[in-house]
Structure formats: C-alpha cells, structure tokens
Amino acid sequence: MKRLITVITSLTAGIYSLPLLASETLMPQPQQWQPIQEIAVQGDIPELRGMPLQPEFPAPLAQVNQGYLETLAPATWWADLLTYSFFGMFFVLALFVLINGKAKLTQGFSGHKVNRWSGMDILFHWIGAIACLLLIVTGLAMIAGRFWLEPNMGAERWIGFIGSSVAIHNLMAFPFILGWLVMVVKWANKQLPEACDLGWFKALGGYLNFGSFKGKHPDAGFANAGEKLWFWCFALFGALMIGSGVVLMFPSLVATKDGANLALILHLVSAFVLGAFTVVHIYMATVISEGGMECMLTGKCDENWAKQHHNLWFQKLPKSK
C-alpha cells in the first residue's frame, strides 16, 4: 500500500514535469521515472503523464477506475480535440463574419459616452483574461505539442520550449484564479436571468444580417443572454478548471490515482469548453459587435451602442441632461 502511494505521488507529480518527457529523446530515462517503469504502472495514461508511449496497456489493476483510464487513454484524441476546438472556432467565426458581416451600429456612433465598467472591473478583467489566454496557449503546448511541434523541433529546442510552457502555465494559474474570483463575485448580480433572455436567444442576439433576423435588436439589460451564458460558463467551468488544476499541482491533496485521473478529466473538459467559448467572446468583443471593445478599454460605451445592445439597461440609466 505504502509502495502504491509512493508510486501514485511520484506519478501524479509528473503531470507538471513535462520537460522530463522531452529529455527522453536526448538522454536515457530520467532517474525519477525508473521505479514507475519497473513496476509498469498498470493501465496508466502514459501519453498524458509524460511517460514513454506504450502501444498496449498491461492488465489493469483492480483498484484503478477503468472508466477514467479509458477516458484518458486516447491522448492524441484529446490533443486534437482541444487544438481543433480552439483554432477551429477562430476559423468558424471568420467564416461567419465573411458570410454575415459585422453587427454595425444602425444609428452610427453618437459621440456621447455612458459609464459601463469601473477601473477595478477593467483591471481584474485583463488580469484574468491575459492569464487565461496564456494558460490556453501553454496548455495546448503541453497536451498537443508533443504530437504537433516536437517532431519538427530539435530535441534541445523542444526541451526549452516545453519547460517554459509548463513554467508559464503554473505561474499564470494564480492571476487567473484572482481574476476569476473577482469577476465572478463582483459581476454575478449583473448576470442574473431576466424575462427578456429567451427573446434574445430567439432573435439570435440580433447579430444575423439576413432574412427575418435582419435589423432585429432584442431587449437586453446590462448583460444580454449571450453574455450571461458566457459568464456562467466561465464561472462554472472556471471553478472546475481551478479545482482540478490545484489537485494536479498538489496531487498529495487527493493521494489516489483515481482522484488525480478524475482531476485530469475535469481539467481537459473545462479547457475544451472555456477554450472554445473564449474565442467566441474575443470575436464578439473585437470583430463582430461594433463599438463593444471600448467598454473594456475605457469603461465607457457609446450611447447608441447601449441603446442597440442593452436597451433596458440604458433606459434605467440616470439621464445627464
């Protein structure tokens, strides 16, 4: 039993030791992996753990949850899924903009500004957002890099690259947690469901420029239904991402292989949802919704943008004139 716990601890600690994996191509198996090799950790997920690829699993250990192992086993599948969901979404939305065009302000810019976000909101949004983007990029390098990049890199360059990716990934977890916590706690009351949300979805947000959808501007309060969906996905999957990430960083917290494997599954699923949705969010803010980006740069928005996209919120604002 003691031996098993030692093995589990050293194995799970290896999740964040990807540079070691790179060294396989350069030098013999690193010392700390030797015991794992000797007892051939049965039914484990070598590809994701940074261990040498094994084409077949040995007979499974009874105490290891087979469902978790089978879920994690196709490492190339996970790598492809996460890579395609992130980059594929850029492609899909580029196509959407090409066919549909942007959501222009029908009245143009009025030049009058309305307060929307405070300096604190902007600060913590960007702390969380920049950390999140770096986590996505380095996370993709960690899961998919060995299939997509390593074969085209020299061993030494790969070691440096993956080592930096792991270090950045671990470091960025902290600003991400801070940004997530502040955004979720501070903004939750602005993102509660409202009666108009269903109508917003029915009109597809008013972003389609053809057919009966053209020119529709569905009702919305401070946040529209699409933003609320993003916010609550961010809150829920961000929590799963953080909880599972903490377990992966400090595996002794769970001390069982099942716990670590479950954490890894939750981490990958959250990465899939947040990665794809982040791309949608960035597209909406920067490309699709004309006038949207200035909200998170200056904290203010144009009056016509507020009227078109958040009419119910705008109506309730105290009028300056």
Ligand code: HEM
């Ligand atoms: C280049 C990347 C990003 C840009 C340009 C961007 C831009 C924006 C803008 C303009 C808003 C305000 C929308 C409004 O006032 O209605 C916003 C809100 C928000 N952002 Fe970002 N963002 C980026 C990345 C991220 C990331 C990575 C996260 C997650 C960590 C995030 C989380 C949020 C949340 C939760 C909101 C509030 C809900 C909403 O209004 O959509 N953002 N962002």
